[in-house]
């Protein structure tokens with residue numbers, strides 16, 4: 001068996017310890033004589049798994065009592081519709097468009113009401129985060145929406161926007177659990193777990209209770225109502241049971257690492273290895289305004305599409321896989337989520353140094 005260094009943006013690398021534990025429990029989960037995959041979600045054993053997962057997530061993030069934690073399906077993309085269906089009471093919302101995922105959310109919201117783009121960084125290929133300290137927030141906006149870490153472009157909101165009292169809704173798919181957050185500053189934060197937490201198929205939404213109501217847009221399907229999932233402990237129907245089990249293991253792994261403070265410290269150190277190299281390299285360069293750089297997704301280019309392709313190919317042969325940039329932007333992107341060990345980034349940089357010398 002040989003494991004590669006997997007720089008995929010998602011589904012992405014998971015902690016090896018978690019995979020090993022799951023493997024050991026595959027045939028007989030703690031004396032039940034079956035895999036978690038085969039277990040009724042109404043069983044005692046499974047209830048304990050989902051309860052523990054929620055408790056550990058609450059502990060990790062310090063989630064206040066007046067927020068619900070929902071385990072949902074449909075990917076982050078389904079939230080692009082669920083958010084307006086459930087939260088757009090006045091049918092007005094303000095969107096900050098900082099990349100493709102924010103843009104998709106904004107466009108989806110237009111199906112349901114007036115979705116205003118109150119700021120955008122499209123003018124410079126989403127390579128920065130606009131100043132959001134004094135935006136023209138609509139008086140009757142139901143919420144202000146951001147994508148907090150832009151997976152494709154590699155930017156991150158290091159300062160949350162001034163929403164002028166409106167609830168902030170944030171897509172944290174690619175920065176989930178990468179650092180401590182103050183949940184109370186959000187009306188809702190959510191993410192697909194396949195970037196930084198677990199296997200594809202689970203979406204975690206953390207929503208302030210007063211925003212979860214029966215007052216949803218007409219025609220909102222039962223399955224797309226937050227209240228239904230909140231009232232049924234995320235088990236209105238069969239939840240993505242095995243995925244939640246793996247997420248729970250990752251939560252425990254994070255607690256064992258020292259929690260999100262420790263994770264942030266590690267992530268800052270890890271990202272610096274790559275960014276410092278990019279800043280000193282004469283071949284490779286980062287594509288993002290420095291102050292807005294993500295700790296999780298690091299896009300870079302050589303300036304030559306041909307050389308980019310050669311690099312991606314040779315890197316793969318050397319065991320550094322999934323470094324090709326998103327199909328819409330080209331170049332390279334190294335996603336260095338929580339579970340990517342710092343050695344993976346150090347070895348990648350050593351490989352890049354060699355490639356740079358040989359390309360001279």
Ligand SMILES: *Cc1c(COP(=O)(O)O)cnc(C)c1O
Pocket residue numbers: 010074075076077078101147149150151171172173174192195
């Ligand atoms: C990947 C991603 C999405 C889309 O996730 P799906 O689960 O595939 O729908 C949305 N937002 C962000 C920030 C992402 O990184």
